[in-house]
Amino acid sequence: MTIVTQTTIPTAWDEPPGGTPRGTLIVLTGRGETAATYQRFGRRLSADAYKVRLVETDLSDLGAARAEIERHLADASLPAPKVLVGSDAGATLAATVINDVTADAAVIAGIALPESATIDGWGDEVEARSACPVHRKVIGEDDGFGRGALSANLPGEWSDLSLPVPEKPVLVVHGDADPVTPAEQVIKAYAEAPAVHRRLVAGGRHDILNDLSHRSVAATIVTFLESLKLGSDLPAIVYKA
Template identity: 60%
Template sequence: MTSTVIPSAAPATGAWDEPAGVPARGTLIVLTGRGETAASYGRLGRRLSADAYRVRVVEVSLDDLDTARKQVEALLDDAELPAPKVLVGSDTGATYAARLAGELAAVDAAVLAGLALPESVVTATGWDDELEARTGCPTHRRIITEDDSFERGALSTPVPADWNVTAPGKPVLVLHGSADAVTASADAFEPFRDVKGARLRLVVGGRHDVLNDLSHRSVAATVVLFLESLKLGPELPVIVGEVQ
């Protein structure tokens, strides 16, 4: 008896590759936020890999940042993973990605979604309240609800007090939802205003898990546009612009 392995079942490993026969265009290293697992990023991983970007997920525990850093460094050092190598983070994963992007020379750029700051804490009275804060997408709600490894109530975990975000000095895309009840959009964008090489994008109606919210298709497309601009140079040349 033979079994069939379905590529979309990859979230258990947190790795998604480009389609067969298509040259890979770069590598995205996704850093999870509070409570999340690799399974939270199956949909995003499949979508970005379909555009020929390899995706690898590193599960970040605030109690063991050394392990996460070592895993990121190993992926950056892996010669089989093509450049550019871009850190993608959500919640505390975004905050940590901003720090690592500034410290690790091998990081070419960063995508920071739903940044978590020291005051970014939600005290939910139950799972329904946490879901409301995280996302309005029914599919993502189902995925994280059915994930036995997902840590419920994690958004109440304090963010380290010294985690003040600064621009990493490299190209960066900052994505934040206008309806984010965990971190105010103005606070998330403030460290990057007027910073050369920073693109700030507000997702209208988006909640905290902005990579996996109702507008996940548009958000993923925005990430791809950023990556394609990065392929042309760190100045992020405009590929599709408005007619003046």
């Protein structure tokens, strides 16, 4: 008798055993991405005692993604602060709903905008996404990854998108070498948004959560989260004497 074991890719990560959870991150995937894309990110942030929950964003059914977000936000077993973390179109979704849901804050990473460039061909897409060899290997070996996704247009309801001014703390993290959504487009979109904290990553490409500087980006997110726990005005924890 042969026993076949199926491996399930995690979509949830918890704090280390015995640890006290410090908050919850609801990760919204971008175009083409799957749960496999975020294994490294989920493990890293949960190691810092943040619960991480993944929502795979289906652009053909944004209502379902919104419902899944609401489900996690309503889950009393998940501790506050609850923060949306979006990449690519997931970042667009987080940016458009942050004022309407009960999340405490958002992290907008490599946002996709109506004027974002489309990338044709797998080789060019990999180059546009990330220079990290580990991430390239992950997406290259992921049978579920949506190759060619960066050539897909955003949903029609976002065709004339004007990003709302956030009423809650928002961290925008974007690569200054992103060929999909140039950094200047993002800076312009949030120029008049006092609650937005903008951070550019030197040499960073589109999949900024999974690019060469993923450690520094994760550290920037953790610093934002730790300040958020002290107050929505994000008081400094470590400061220059």
